[in-house]
Amino acid sequence: MRKVLIVSKYFYPFESGSEKTTRYIIDYLLKRNYNVILFCLKGDSQKLSEKVVFYSIKNFEKFYDRFSKKKILKEILDTIFGFVFIFKIILKEKVKVINVHYAEGVMLPAVILGKIFSIKTVILWPTSSVNHLKKYEKKIVYIYSKISSKISDLFIAKGMDEVEIKKIFKVNSKRLVSTPNPIEQKDYDLPFPEKSEKLGIYYLGKYNGFKRPDILVRALAKMKLENRRKIFVSLYGEGDYKSKVDDLVKKLDLERIVTVNPPTRNVKDVIKNHHIFVYPSPFEPAFAQSILESFSAGRLVVCKKTKAMERYFNEASYFGLEKMDSSSLSKILDWIVENYEKEKVKGIKAKKIIIEKFNFDYFMDILEECLS
Structure with missing residues (x-):
């Protein structure tokens, strides 16, 4: 049974480019007989197939909205809620793979929990897929890079190529797969x-x-x-x-x-x-x-x-x-x-x-x- 947890910061109706792509990816995974679980911080399941197991922080949304107006608090809240919910989902759903679609603050808990539970984690960046397996060359550099993802994003935003991604994130070349963002x-x-x-x-x-x-x-x-x-x-x-x-x-x-x-x-x-x-x-x-x-x-x-x-x-x-x-x-x-x-x-x-x-x-x- 191939269970994939998709982590996306937002989902419909809070939908822009990456959320649309997430929805398309879910549809295609279902066609290929994957069991899909979606976790997002904000959004609902209106546009999802009934086959998808859906999680969000809906019960805590007022609290989240109140404190997330300041950017630094928002990143902290994203990380905290990410840890709590992804931990809960891993225990309950027995996922085999975590797929994070450029979700900034929730990347860190997804990757750390993936490592703790030996679950493969695939992170989709805007211009590449960074495939994180069980071992890293320099763990502390990797974790630091994730904590400072906002700074790293500035480099990526200027058109970072594979060489630069490897340099910033210390990702082994075997774990880096370049892909264009797909579209119908x-x-x-x-x-x-x-x-x-x-x-x-x-x-x-x-x-x-x-x-x-x-x-x-x-x-x-x-x-x-x-x-x-x-x-x-x-x-x-x-x-x-x-x-x-x-x-x-x-x-x-x-x-x-x-x-x-x-x-x-x-x-x-x-x-x-x-x-x-x-x-x-x-x-x-x-x-x-x-x-x-x-x-x-x-x-x-x-x-x-x-x-x-x-x-x-x-x-x-x-x-x-x-x-x-x-x-x-x-x-x-x-x-x-x-x-x-x-x-x-x-x-x-x-x-x-x-x-x-x-x-x-x-x-x-x-x-x-x-x-x-």
Whole structure:
């Protein structure tokens, strides 16, 4: 009996990129006759099969919400709840494998408990799978790296490659398996908007200091006036930069072309009505879910150029900026607006790459090899 415990920080309805991928992974594991247990800090089982055993901290949610507003307390709470619940699940469910999907604070208890109970632990990073077996070369360095995962994440966010991951986490090369984040491309096989005078630019993601939607807003203000008249821009998300983004739109007199929206659950409709996706983070790694969704739909994508991104995509399939700032972004947006008909083939090429190299069968074969 192959029992896998999936650990994800959040789950539906608190769903962004990694949570969607977690849901897809669960569906595929069920198809391959795994018994799946899901533990998340916040979320519910609405989108889960009845075959999945579901655990969350629902009974402690008010306590968690009250103290988790401060980031340092949140990480501590994640670790404490992670220890308690994962320990309970291991004893009750007799799991054989723990699969952690980039869950930050709950990675540490998952890995430590996995070692205590000799359970294989597979950690899925945004651009790789780090397969942790029973022995580590330097345990103290590994544990320290996990405790300081936030700092390590900053390096990963800049496009860390396999060599750098090995260096930071001291992972033996035999335990490191590179995989792209998978996506169901056919779910995003959407038509382009009907021909109109204006091109639609969109952003999907958090309004925060990591993903930096304010860079996009500033870039729009620096575009040529005649090109601004040819676009409309839609931002979707939530976060502590929301008021900053709202103020910038007003201050830069962009209200006629920019709408700042709350998060949407209907991503497909957003993509269907737009042409160009901009991911303005100066740090973000490749393969954010919104990037993959846009590639899958054949949309033009503008984002930071990273080592991980270059592993699968080249300048013929997307617009990768060496430096993501408002000036660089405004220049590339001007170029796209002026040359859209010629450049839109990039989106079609990216879509083909997604179909070939980001499909779930390929990913699940690699993951199953780690789990077996």
